[in-house]
Amino acid sequence: MFSLVFTRRYSMAHRLIADPAGKCAIPHGHNEQVIARLQSAAPQRLDGGANMVVPFDRAKARWHRFIDDQVDHAFQLGAGDPMIDWFRAHEPQRLGRLLVTPGDPTTEMLAACLMAKLNAFLAADGNGLRCVELTVEETPTNAVTLAGDPADVLPAGDGAGWWVRADDSINDLAS
Numbered sequence: 001m002f003s004l005v006f007t008r009r010y011s012m013a014h015r016l017i018a019d020p021a022g023k024c025a026i027p028h029g030h031n032e033q034v035i036a037r038l039q040s041a042a043p044q045r046l047d048g049g050a051n052m053v054v055p056f057d058r059a060k061a062r063w064h065r066f067i068d069d070q071v072d073h074a075f076q077l078g079a080g081d082p083m084i085d086w087f088r089a090h091e092p093q094r095l096g097r098l099l100v101t102p103g104d105p106t107t108e109m110l111a112a113c114l115m116a117k118l119n120a121f122l123a124a125d126g127n128g129l130r131c132v133e134l135t136v137e138e139t140p141t142n143a144v145t146l147a148g149d150p151a152d153v154l155p156a157g158d159g160a161g162w163w164v165r166a167d168d169s170i171n172d173l174a175s
């Protein structure tokens with residue numbers, strides 16, 4: 001079976017507060033890349049003519065626009081992080097730039113949310129593609145890969161956040 005693989009770079013900031021003694025509780029950033037592997041839900045033989053799995057330029061363009069416009073330079077925070085209230089009180093115009101996850105925005109959590117988001121875009125596009133594997137490279141030597149269904153690994157009871165919507169949202173703060 002063919003896979004279509006594409007990669008995008010972005011810069012981000014986050015902090016992880018579940019371990020208050022950890023150095024990751026101080027806001028800091030990484031230059032990351034996200035690598036998505038797509039497959040056709042109904043694989044077919046090459047036709048001997050155009051010989052393409054499926055036209056995927058549109059799916060790729062939608063995904064890369066989301067990464068460039070929303071994920072790049074977003075500040076990733078856990079939903080319970082008091083810094084969200086700080087932004088609400090002092091810089092509400094920047095709330096849309098907060099990428100909010102259930103619990104700490106670890107690389108594992110980000111991979112699950114991004115994979116779910118990409119699959120929401122693909123389903124809405126109706127192109128017959130789905131993301132079967134997604135990798136977030138936090139550093140050149142540290143990456144997390146998720147294969148399968150992100151719904152199986154996201155925390156129980158957090159099934160309907162921004163990551164299941166085929167739109168540009170990266171948090172649910174307005175709702």
Ligand SMILES: [Zn+2]
Binds near residue numbers: 030
């Ligand atoms: Zn970090």
